[in-house]
């Protein structure tokens with residue numbers, strides 16, 4: 199069971215955390231909503247929750263809740279640039295189809 | 306495919322509902338767009354990696370116009386159709402644009418705002434600005450991968466209502482949802498205040514391409530308050546360019562300058578100026594239309610001498626801002642430099658000397674404003690907890706109403722923080738008065754004729770009452786964008802009228818500066834003329850009241866001798882009212898008061914008696 203960051207993603211997360219000046223890590227999660235069932239969430243973490251599961255990847259602490267983990271276990275978070283646009287991308291092995299938007303998916 | 310950004314804890318957006326917000330610095334010379342992604346604020350660059358978009362629009366036949374660098378390149382060979390510095394024309398009539406005659410444009414003087422004739426038709430400054438905004442908008446949409454929730458657009462602190470409205474209109478025309486207009490210096494303070502967690506009193510010194518703004522801001526526990534603003538709308542980097550161009554013309558003994566030569570020399574001058582920021586000399590070479598070749602070398606030292614007075618010109622408004630804030634240079638905890646022109650070495654050293662401290666320069670001076678705007682946009686779009694920080698701006702000149710005798714009554718004082726709402730009660734002057742005209746003015750002077758007229762409207766349907774009985778509450782409301790609306794309501798009957806103040810054109814920065822200056826130099830004279838007007842109003846009111854009383858009860862309650870002596874005192878006062886000795890008017894009013902004292906007492910007795918005998922008191926008073 200694990201969630202990992204690509205090296206590039208870890209570098210970015212660390213930089214954003216440094217600029218923000220506070221925060222203990224990154225939270226990955228899943229919530230139900232969107233055009234094909236579920237959606238990813240990506241947030242800074244100031245405080246860990248008791249039920250949180252923690253992973254360490256390239257020096258960055260990644261937190262998730264157990265319910266979310268069932269859907270995103272094995273995910274590698276990457277940071278990519280597409281033209282002028284740049285941001286994070288979930289490479290989630292559990293996903294059967296996405297809606298093409300990159301934000302929501304089905305298992 | 307949308308890429309994800311990191312949200313603040315608990316603030317993840319639902320898919321397809323990302324609150325993509327941008328900040329735009331719509332500058333006279335250059336414009337920029339910035340955004341906050343994963344908590345990081347950055348300017349969005351174009352495909353070529355350039356942050357700035359020159360605020361230049363070149364109209365073509367039929368096609369959509371060229372905007373930015375390509376348009377800038379064609380400035381000298383297509384001057385009529387290439388619009389630069391359009392910000393100067395926003396919300397202005399032709400006569401309000403300083404130096405309009407010196408520009409190559411074909412102006413069409415339209416009511417309210419000037420228009421420009423181009424090969425693609427007649428264009429308003431709002432349309433020209435919207436072309437710049439459209440380019441920034443599509444740049445942002447490409448970079449953020451989605452539709453924008455909204456934008457914060459910055460305007461100079463001194464922009465009046467008409468100029469702010471024009472800016473908003475341009476944004477709407479470009480398909481942007483305006484979250485808020487934000488004063489440029491305030492945006493700069495946001496950028497610095499948040500990134501450096503600074504506290505204290507700061508001076509924002511902004512010397513851009515065409516305008517100079519100076520603001521005194523107070524930062525306390527994340528709360529920004531603008532305590533004073535000042536500036537000069539016709540002073541900026543362009544003036545430095547002009548000095549160099551003039552120097553080159555003289556040095557090269559150029560007899561005749563074509564329009565294209567002038568443009569060419571100006572852009573070469575700007576290059577030379579920017580070179581001198583990091584070098585000790587700059588070479589200027591040009592082939593003029595006449596065939597003459599120029600080859601000159603300008604030393605930094607000569608450049609500094611040529612432009613020393615321009616820098617001195619920025620220090621006068623700086624002093625005024627300090628004085629308005631009631632502060633000395635020793636009270637300033639930090640000086641922030643904003644605007645590309647503050648890169649010049651002699652500007653930095655002059656500002657440093659004036660404030661006796663090194664100015665803050667750790668953010669890029671031409672990006673600071675856009676960065677602050679992006680932070681504000683991010684907050685307004687709901688990507689941060691709203692209580693993180695608060696923001697206050699100020700009213701540059703007092704807002705008020707005309708009252709009796711042509712006096713200006715201030716309702717919202719200058720430098721009040723916005724948004725703000727204030728109300729003041731007024732009453733009727735004449736018996737049975739059923740309408741009241743409301744004249745909204747802006748300025749510091751005592752007399753309406755010395756202030757700027759913003760709007761007039763009428764409150765009708767006031768029920769007839771005795772003079773002074775109606776209670777008319779006039780409310781002024783200035784929203785977060787600095788736009789004013791005024792409403793009036795008669796309290797006993799509830800009749801009301803409202804106006805949104807949209808003057809066809811407003812106060813220019815120069816006018817604001819000039820009016821402020823006037824208010825200081827004329828303070829003494831103003832006080833005297835206020836005294837005179839007040840005495841006149843009082844005297845007139847006294848005569849009217851006495852006359853009404855005489856008409857009603859004179860025959861019943863006065864002997865002939867008594868009546869004649871009252872009429873004589875009235876006549877004396879009436880004559881003096883047309884002269885300008887307010888002391889004499891005051892004394893004449895007092896003696897009329899004395900002459901009517903007995904009469905007034907008898908009327909009082911009579912009214913009490915009739916009240917006792919069952920008559921209504923107010924029927925007698927009327």
Ligand SMILES: Nc1ncnc2c1ncn2[C@@H]1O[C@H](COP(=O)(O)OP(=O)(O)OP(=O)(O)O)[C@@H](O)[C@H]1O
Nearest residue numbers: 332333334335513514515516542579582644645646
């Ligand atoms: N390295 C430099 N040295 C000297 N001046 C520079 C340098 N870089 C830019 N400038 C000058 O800065 C000015 C543009 O500044 P900026 O982009 O801040 O103006 P703006 O915000 O568009 O104008 P405004 O504030 O009047 O609306 C130009 O006059 C430009 O020549």
Ligand SMILES: [Mg+2]
Nearest residue numbers: 332513644674
């Ligand atoms: Mg500027």
